[in-house]
Amino acid sequence: MNYAKEELLAVTIARLIGDARHVAVGAASPIPATGAFLLKQQNPALRISLLQKRSGNPFTEGSRELFDLAGQGRIDVFFLGGAQIDGEANINLVAAEGKRFPGSFGSAFMYFTAGKTILFREEHSPRVLVKKVDYVSAPGWSPPEIERRGGPAALLTGKALFAWQTEKRRFLLESVHPGGKADDIRANTGFDYDMPAQVPATPGPTPAELRLLRGSVAHVIAENYPEFARRVWGEARPTATT
Amino acid sequence: MSDLRSNETRFLEDADAIAQEIPDGASIGLPPDYSPVAMAVVRALVRRKARQLKLIGVPVLGLCADILIGAGCVREIETSAVTLGEAGLAPRFTAAAEKGALRIIDATCPMIHTGLQATEKGVPFMPLRGVLGSDLVRHHPDWKTIDNPYSEGDPILLAKAIVPDVALFHARWADEAGNVWVGRRGELATIAHASKSCYVTYEERQAGDMLEDEILAPGCIGSVYISAVAPAPRGAWPLGVPGMYGIDDAHVQAYARMANTAAGFQQYLDEFVLKPVAA
Numbered sequence: 001m002n003y004a005k006e007e008l009l010a011v012t013i014a015r016l017i018g019d020a021r022h023v024a025v026g027a028a029s030p031i032p033a034t035g036a037f038l039l040k041q042q043n044p045a046l047r048i049s050l051l052q053k054r055s056g057n058p059f060t061e062g063s064r065e066l067f068d069l070a071g072q073g074r075i076d077v078f079f080l081g082g083a084q085i086d087g088e089a090n091i092n093l094v095a096a097e098g099k100r101f102p103g104s105f106g107s108a109f110m111y112f113t114a115g116k117t118i119l120f121r122e123e124h125s126p127r128v129l130v131k132k133v134d135y136v137s138a139p140g141w142s143p144p145e146i147e148r149r150g151g152p153a154a155l156l157t158g159k160a161l162f163a164w165q166t167e168k169r170r171f172l173l174e175s176v177h178p179g180g181k182a183d184d185i186r187a188n189t190g191f192d193y194d195m196p197a198q199v200p201a202t203p204g205p206t207p208a209e210l211r212l213l214r215g216s217v218a219h220v221i222a223e224n225y226p227e228f229a230r231r232v233w234g235e236a237r238p239t240a241t242t
Numbered sequence: 243m244s245d246l247r248s249n250e251t252r253f254l255e256d257a258d259a260i261a262q263e264i265p266d267g268a269s270i271g272l273p274p275d276y277s278p279v280a281m282a283v284v285r286a287l288v289r290r291k292a293r294q295l296k297l298i299g300v301p302v303l304g305l306c307a308d309i310l311i312g313a314g315c316v317r318e319i320e321t322s323a324v325t326l327g328e329a330g331l332a333p334r335f336t337a338a339a340e341k342g343a344l345r346i347i348d349a350t351c352p353m354i355h356t357g358l359q360a361t362e363k364g365v366p367f368m369p370l371r372g373v374l375g376s377d378l379v380r381h382h383p384d385w386k387t388i389d390n391p392y393s394e395g396d397p398i399l400l401a402k403a404i405v406p407d408v409a410l411f412h413a414r415w416a417d418e419a420g421n422v423w424v425g426r427r428g429e430l431a432t433i434a435h436a437s438k439s440c441y442v443t444y445e446e447r448q449a450g451d452m453l454e455d456e457i458l459a460p461g462c463i464g465s466v467y468i469s470a471v472a473p474a475p476r477g478a479w480p481l482g483v484p485g486m487y488g489i490d491d492a493h494v495q496a497y498a499r500m501a502n503t504a505a506g507f508q509q510y511l512d513e514f515v516l517k518p519v520a521a
Contacts, residue, residue, distance in 0.1 A: 027302070028327055052276055052327070054488065062428025063274060063301055064359075067352035071371055093323070094348055094377075100339035102331065103323030104378060105302065106351035112372030137350075139375035145395055146374050226491055227328045 003205050005158060006232045007213050008177060009122070010034035011205040012161060013079075014156050016118050018045075024049040024066060024114070027105055030228035032079040032120055032211065032222060037220050040050040041212045049075070054224055067106055070113040073149060078114035079199035080107050081121045087138025087191025089119065089152040090167055094134035104137035111138040116153040124157035126190040141169055160185045161202055162193060170194055175202040251420025251465045253470040257412060260441045263284035264408055264471065267317075269296040271358070271406035271433040275304030275481050275489070278412035278427065280443045282477040284432070285515045286437060288313040300358065300429050301344050301351035308332040309515065312507045313342060320347040320404075322354060328491065329498040335508055348378055353385065355429070357404035361436035367400040373399060374399055409437035412478045413463075413471075416444040419451040420465030423458060425484065434441060434467040443474035445483060 009021045013035025025033045040046045059065040082091035083101040093104045142148045155162040162171040171193040182199045222229035284306040292315045299321030312334030324335040360368040390396035413422040422442045424430045434440045452458040452462040480490035500506035
């Protein structure tokens with residue numbers, strides 16, 4: 001079956017969101033947004049708060065409302081990335097090796113307060129997945145005296161899916177995306193992680209999922225992430241009525 | 243800076259008149275790119291060669307900060323991020339940061355909101371959950387960790403009250419009473435409430451007093467907070483005003499490409515900032 005890498009990642013995100021009731025999507029996250037809107041097609045009760053939604057934005061108190069909601073425990077799932085992500089699930093959005101990145105955004109708060117966080121970074125390389133981050137924007141775990149509601153649930157990259165093992169504070173390689181090999185993942189990951197004897201392939205999108213992605217999901221994504229939608233689904237994006 | 247007790251909104255001629263009133267060295271609270279930014283004033287600040295500004299991103303900065311940094315107007319920023327959104331990294335910010343030419347105080351979004359909310363209430367600090375263990379805490383000059391006085395063995399972080407000298411943003415409407423309407427963009431109200439002075443450009447002037455209208459009033463910032471307003475039709479361009487006009491994505495993409503080099507950035511200034519533009 002032919003599908004785009006972005007479509008595989010979006011269906012994987014939809015599965016990771018699972019039975020959550022309220023998922024929030026922060027700045028510049030078109031693939032997590034695509035996964036969330038795909039899941040909403042199958043589960044209309046899912047509430048999606050898209051920070052950057054250009055029309056019909058869910059917030060009426062301005063940009064602090066997302067954080068107030070999370071602080072109260074009203075957000076089940078959030079997404080974070082990183083210029084660097086390490087084996088203890090620490091993320092760095094600030095600077096590494098003389099390079100400056102945009103900054104930490106709300107990560108240092110959302111990682112603690114959202115029910116669970118899905119780490120997502122398309123680039124899977126030793127440059128990104130490092131043994132130890134150069135700067136901790138947000139820590140992957142906290143000592144017991146620090147109040148913390150949530151933390152990492154999984155790490156999804158362009159090559160593989162890792163599950164987070166809270167007790168061991170280590171990642172477990174859960175699946176490798178179709179066409180990839182476990183050896184290649186080991187070679188491209190700068191941190192150590194656990195691995196089963198047989199690593200399954202990440203399940204691809206079903207024909208039904210692809211129909212939804214290319215129809216109503218593409219439309220809502222194009223409204224909010226026009227560049228991304230053009231790249232994945234082309235200029236002739238579907239209209240709301242298809 | 244204006245006296246907080248005697249705020250009577252003044253009506254200025256245009257964005258350049260506002261830029262004249264914002265002194266060098268001022269700290270300026272600014273909204274993110276998806277909330278209306280007073281871009282016409284940003285261009286006027288570049289034209290008047292403003293210097294030594296401190297920009298405070300509420301909670302992040304975007305195009306306006308990149309232009310001001312590139313034009314040499316900025317000494318320091320405090321923000322949770324600088325980004326051009328889908329257009330990628332903010333090139334002049336990135337270049338200045340990597341050269342060490344800019345003081346950067348890194349924060350995280352809700353700590354900025356919380357610091358401003360403390361000022362709204364006139365208290366010196368306000369606590370926030372999370373963040374502990376982040377390197378942000380080690381590097382930020384104004385954050386302190388205390389033990390929750392209501393519960394033992396429970397460390398919690400404090401945001402020091404943030405008091406910008408100037409709040410600067412764009413609004414859809416201003417009225418004859420000096421109120422401005424920003425709709426749901428609550429961060430604009432937070433910035434206005436917390437700042438010593440507040441300058442607003444607007445799209446259209448409304449007759450009368452919008453606070454007399456039950457439908458409009460909740461989206462208004464009352465004139466008590468507003469130092470001065472000035473007309474600037476399409477004044478947020480190339481950014482947008484929700485419900486009126488959207489972000490000019492093609493222009494922001496073009497900016498990101500041009501500003502990748504110092505020469506290209508200068509060309510952008512020559513073309514779109516230093517001479518008056520019809521948006």
